[in-house]
Amino acid sequence: MTILRARALAKRFGTIDVLRDIDLDVERGERIAILGASGSGKSTFLRCLNFMELPTSGRVELDGRVVGSERGRDVSYRESELTAVRQKVGMVFQQFNLFPHMTAVGNVMEGLRTVRRQSKPEARARAEKELARVGLADKAETYPAHLSGGQKQRVAIARALAMDPELLLFDEPTSALDPELVGEVLTVILSLAEEGRTMLLVTHELGFAYHVATRVIFLADGTIHEQGTPDEILKNPKKERTRAFLASHRQFSF
Amino acid sequence: MYKWDFAPVFANAGLLAEGLANTLKVTAVALGCGLVLGLALALLRLSPRLFLSWPAGFVIEVFRTTPPLVQLFWFFFALPLIAGIEMTPFVAAVTTFSIQSAAFFAEVFRAGIQSIERGQWEGALAIGMSRRQALNHIVLPQAVTRMIPAFLERSIELMKTTTLVATIAYADLLYQANAIAQKTYRPLETFTVAALIYFVVIFAFSLLARRLERRLAVGGESTVH
Amino acid sequence: MGQAWDFASVFANTDALIAGAIGTVRLFAICLVLGLGLGLLVGLARYAHSRWFNIPATVFVEFFRNTPVLVQMLWFYFALPILVPLEISSLAAAALGISLNTAAFSAEIYRGGIQSIERGQWDGARAIGMGWGQTMRRIVLPQAIKRMMPALTNRAIEVFKMTTLASAVAYVELLQQGKLIASLNFNPIEAYTTIAVIFFVILWPLVQLTYVLERRLKRDE
Numbered sequence: 001m002t003i004l005r006a007r008a009l010a011k012r013f014g015t016i017d018v019l020r021d022i023d024l025d026v027e028r029g030e031r032i033a034i035l036g037a038s039g040s041g042k043s044t045f046l047r048c049l050n051f052m053e054l055p056t057s058g059r060v061e062l063d064g065r066v067v068g069s070e071r072g073r074d075v076s077y078r079e080s081e082l083t084a085v086r087q088k089v090g091m092v093f094q095q096f097n098l099f100p101h102m103t104a105v106g107n108v109m110e111g112l113r114t115v116r117r118q119s120k121p122e123a124r125a126r127a128e129k130e131l132a133r134v135g136l137a138d139k140a141e142t143y144p145a146h147l148s149g150g151q152k153q154r155v156a157i158a159r160a161l162a163m164d165p166e167l168l169l170f171d172e173p174t175s176a177l178d179p180e181l182v183g184e185v186l187t188v189i190l191s192l193a194e195e196g197r198t199m200l201l202v203t204h205e206l207g208f209a210y211h212v213a214t215r216v217i218f219l220a221d222g223t224i225h226e227q228g229t230p231d232e233i234l235k236n237p238k239k240e241r242t243r244a245f246l247a248s249h250r251q252f253s254f
Numbered sequence: 255m256y257k258w259d260f261a262p263v264f265a266n267a268g269l270l271a272e273g274l275a276n277t278l279k280v281t282a283v284a285l286g287c288g289l290v291l292g293l294a295l296a297l298l299r300l301s302p303r304l305f306l307s308w309p310a311g312f313v314i315e316v317f318r319t320t321p322p323l324v325q326l327f328w329f330f331f332a333l334p335l336i337a338g339i340e341m342t343p344f345v346a347a348v349t350t351f352s353i354q355s356a357a358f359f360a361e362v363f364r365a366g367i368q369s370i371e372r373g374q375w376e377g378a379l380a381i382g383m384s385r386r387q388a389l390n391h392i393v394l395p396q397a398v399t400r401m402i403p404a405f406l407e408r409s410i411e412l413m414k415t416t417t418l419v420a421t422i423a424y425a426d427l428l429y430q431a432n433a434i435a436q437k438t439y440r441p442l443e444t445f446t447v448a449a450l451i452y453f454v455v456i457f458a459f460s461l462l463a464r465r466l467e468r469r470l471a472v473g474g475e476s477t478v479h
Numbered sequence: 480m481g482q483a484w485d486f487a488s489v490f491a492n493t494d495a496l497i498a499g500a501i502g503t504v505r506l507f508a509i510c511l512v513l514g515l516g517l518g519l520l521v522g523l524a525r526y527a528h529s530r531w532f533n534i535p536a537t538v539f540v541e542f543f544r545n546t547p548v549l550v551q552m553l554w555f556y557f558a559l560p561i562l563v564p565l566e567i568s569s570l571a572a573a574a575l576g577i578s579l580n581t582a583a584f585s586a587e588i589y590r591g592g593i594q595s596i597e598r599g600q601w602d603g604a605r606a607i608g609m610g611w612g613q614t615m616r617r618i619v620l621p622q623a624i625k626r627m628m629p630a631l632t633n634r635a636i637e638v639f640k641m642t643t644l645a646s647a648v649a650y651v652e653l654l655q656q657g658k659l660i661a662s663l664n665f666n667p668i669e670a671y672t673t674i675a676v677i678f679f680v681i682l683w684p685l686v687q688l689t690y691v692l693e694r695r696l697k698r699d700e
Contacts, residue, residue: 050606052602052605052606079610079611080610083605083608083609083610084608086605086606086607086608087607087608090606090607091602091606093599093602093603093606095599096599096603097599097600097602097603097606098603099600099603099604099618099622100622101621101622110604110607110609110617110618111607111608111609114609114613114617115607115608115609115613156603159603159607160606160607162607163607163608256561256562315683315686316675316679318686319678319679319682319683319686320640320675320678320679320682321639321640321641321642321643321654321678322640322643323643323644323646323654324643324654324657324671324674324675324678325675327654327657327658327667327671328671328672328675331661331667331668331671332667332668332671332672335667335668336668410545414545414546414547414548415547417547417549417550418549418644420549420647421549421646421647428547428549428550428553431550431553432553435557441557441558441561442557442558442561442562444558445550445553445554445557445558446554446558448550449546449550449551449554452545452546452547452550453542453545453546456545456546456547457541457545460541460544460545
């Protein structure tokens with residue numbers, strides 16, 4: 001079952017075409033790792049899928065329905081429709097973006113209270129469950145300022161999960177973390193993968209991508225340069241640029 | 255429907271121009287004195303000798319914590335009796351606003367000087383400069399660039415504050431406007447014109463100040479308010 | 480010199496001073512609430528992307544920040560009654576003049592505070608489906624208010640000082656009473672010194688509070 005479908009997606013900032021003509025189908029249960037050099041458009045692509053950025057052209061279909069109103073080749077978007085989309089397509093950020101004036105459980109509850117309009121006890125119960133799932137039940141009343149980077153990211157994941165998204169987008173979730181904290185976050189993401197969650201993962205952790213992903217996409221110059229299974233892309237890349245990219249990542253591996 | 259009639263106002267344009275000139279005169283003189291006095295106050299305040307820094311601190315606090323109009327009345331009505339001197343509205347105004355802006359400038363100077371990191375002082379002293387040389391050659395020049403935006407802000411504030419002199423019968427723009435309004439029985443047109451004149455003049459200075467600030471910021475020094 | 484200072488006659492008029500104090504506080508409260516309240520609306524409008532809000536708000540802010548309060552006050556007292564068939568009391572004229580000026584200044588404080596909240600907070604809120612209003616109300620403003628406290632307390636102090644301008648339209652506040660006492664007892668020195676001291680005593684703690692807030696903010700950032 002195709003959850004999301006992107007067709008001819010393009011994004012232009014000023015005079016720069018960051019994304020050109022991307023087609024992607026995401027089936028339920030797929031875990032897609034997106035690799036690419038900086039400036040290749042990976043984050044922009046992800047942000048277009050939950051409309052944090054509006055595509056310049058092309059369209060996105062969620063659950064079979066086009067997001068926005070099509071008028072010939074142009075699509076126009078209404079904010080109310082986009083906020084509804086964002087409840088179904090969750091995102092975890094590189095910089096966590098937790099709300100510093102709320103506790104961990106407060107952060108996780110916020111979407112349920114304000115967007116879903118659930119009662120406090122209902123939202124709290126759910127939030128505590130999600131925090132327990134990411135292993136932070138004991139930090140419920142702690143403020144983000146007193147959490148480590150890894151803990152903050154796990155709270156961010158719990159916050160996204162609380163909204164029951166159909167699709168999870170991870171935008172370099174471990175790039176801002178100290179190396180020894182990366183593991184705890186990857187473990188959580190792995191557990192979500194084992195549950196069968198559908199996810200798109202922009203990451204530099206090639207090893208993790210190899211183990212978790214069902215498909216790997218390599219972006220270059222704003223388009224999909226090469227895609228395939230983890231074995232195909234990470235172990236036997238066919239295209240030169242993919243090879244060069246992987247080589248630069250392996251430069252100092254031992 | 256009210257019939258607007260600006261003719262009587264424009265007939266008195268000469269008085270308005272005079273008033274504007276007087277406003278600018280008071281502002282300029284108070285600004286000049288205030289800057290000099292403010293630097294002196296700041297240096298006194300920063301002095302490690304208590305008998306210098308305390309009185310300076312006292313003056314600064316009093317003039318920042320009491321309303322300008324009260325200060326003006328005090329200088330115009332009270333001081334002449336204490337000191338036995340003649341006080342014209344102009345002198346009272348200039349005295350009040352010089353000291354008042356000096357108190358604010360002193361704080362801007364102080365913040366600016368203190369914002370220069372210790373390293374600069376130490377670098378200067380380490381090559382054998384005296385404290386005064388360090389201040390004049392190394393610290394103050396850097397501090398001044400940072401303080402310019404705050405100064406410009408304060409100066410524009412001063413331009414607005416000087417309207418208070420109308421209450422002690424100094425013939426500034428507002429005083430003239432009031433006189434004309436009473437003479438011509440056209441307060442609506444008169445005060446509207448006066449307000450617009452103030453707006454145009456002050457806004458123009460405000461834009462100039464902003465452009466200057468931007469140019470300074472581009473020069474590499476970030477401006478801190 | 481040589482003349483003995485006569486504070487006795489000032490204190491004999493304590494009831495006049497109290498009436499003045501009440502007038503000052505009343506005007507202060509009205510202007511603070513109106514000014515900061517309207518300022519928030521204008522500040523949000525300044526921050527909005529839509530030109531329909533942005534441009535009128537900018538015009539408002541530029542006009543009322545770049546005209547002296549006294550001029551506005553006199554305009555409301557003398558000019559407005561001609562345009563509009565209403566009685567404009569000295570309280571109304573003073574309140575309008577000071578409030579609009581305060582609104583314009585505080586609008587910029589609000590805008591600056593809101594803009595200082597990093598974009599990631601907006602991203603985090605939007606990503607869980609929150610709209611503009613919800614994000615502003617639940618996430619951005621609560622964080623921004625803390626940062627704006629020093630500047631807003633400063634504004635409050637300025638408003639308190641500005642109440643003295645109301646004496647120009649004969650509103651009964653502290654300075655006006657000072658003028659009254661001085662003219663009745665021929666003791667301007669004692670009268671105005673007393674008024675100055677009263678203001679100093681009231682405002683000095685507030686000024687110290689501003690310093691404390693500023694320092695705490697710097698430490699937390």
